[in-house]
């Protein structure tokens with residue numbers, strides 16, 4: 001559910017420089033309450049860096065970030081209790097049982113409990129939700145990779161956060177765990193109005209979960225919109241392929257049905273007809289390729305000016 005217009009994350013001109021390299025080069029983005037926003041981008045694009053700045057774990061080199069109304073770098077304990085974090089990896093407290101660990105982290109949130117928003121989740125209810133009930137009494141070090149990841153998610157949401165950051169949450173999940181996780185995200189968003197920002201390299205997952213997709217490439221947001229809106233920016237939503245007159249043809253269109261009807265009415269030798277909706281993968285690959293081309297242009301431009309002198 002996308003609630004009204006309350007802005008939960010507001011970022012403008014965010015910069016992060018490591019040595020001589022600008023990893024974030026003026027990132028602008030907004031996330032409204034209740035939205036599920038998926039941040040996509042190639043390896044090294046700056047996704048984790050962005051999320052860590054928004055979590056208050058990294059100080060940016062420049063720009064402005066407001067998260068739940070505060071600057072994450074200076075935010076107070078109440079803010080921290082409203083923000084859930086699922087990091088890329090977790091290796092700690094191996095001898096504890098799963099239930100003990102969840103209860104341990106949950107206890108931190110008890111002082112922030114309110115009527116209608118009890119915190120933390122009861123450990124067993126939460127473990128049921130993330131599919132770890134059978135492992136509740138097992139030591140953390142004995143969990144499989146995917147089970148450990150489910151535990152990461154449980155720890156991220158144990159305090160019933162208003163805003164949840166997840167960095168590649170489903171890496172290592174089997175298909176059932178992945179589907180359960182998607183259900184969990186939908187439930188958090190629809191029933192609890194949790195705002196969610198997550199990164200993934202799984203484009204089918206992004207398409208399934210996202211109200212809105214952001215593509216970060218080389219430190220900048222190069223696309224922002226729903227999967228449908230992004231697809232429209234790239235080409236028609238549907239691709240029609242066919243053979244006629246001994247030749248193979250391809251046409252991108254918004255309305256595959258109307259185009260196909262007309263095609264068949266005009267030509268009586270149409271063979272091998274395929275009608276295929278543009279996938280997020282098609283859109284993503286095109287957008288990243290465009291962004292690469294733009295960057296090469298920008299890099300070449302000063303050299304051309306120099307050469308013309």
Ligand SMILES: Nc1ncnc2c1ncn2[C@@H]1O[C@H](COP(=O)(O)OP(=O)(O)OP(=O)(O)O)[C@@H](O)[C@H]1O
Nearest residue numbers: 018019023041042043044045046047048049050201
């Ligand atoms: N502490 C650091 N010091 C120097 N460079 C860093 C540091 N942390 C990250 N980087 C560099 O910043 C760039 C962006 O890294 P980041 O982890 O944000 O990318 P990412 O988009 O999350 O990548 P991936 O998809 O591989 O997880 C990379 O080139 C990385 O090497």
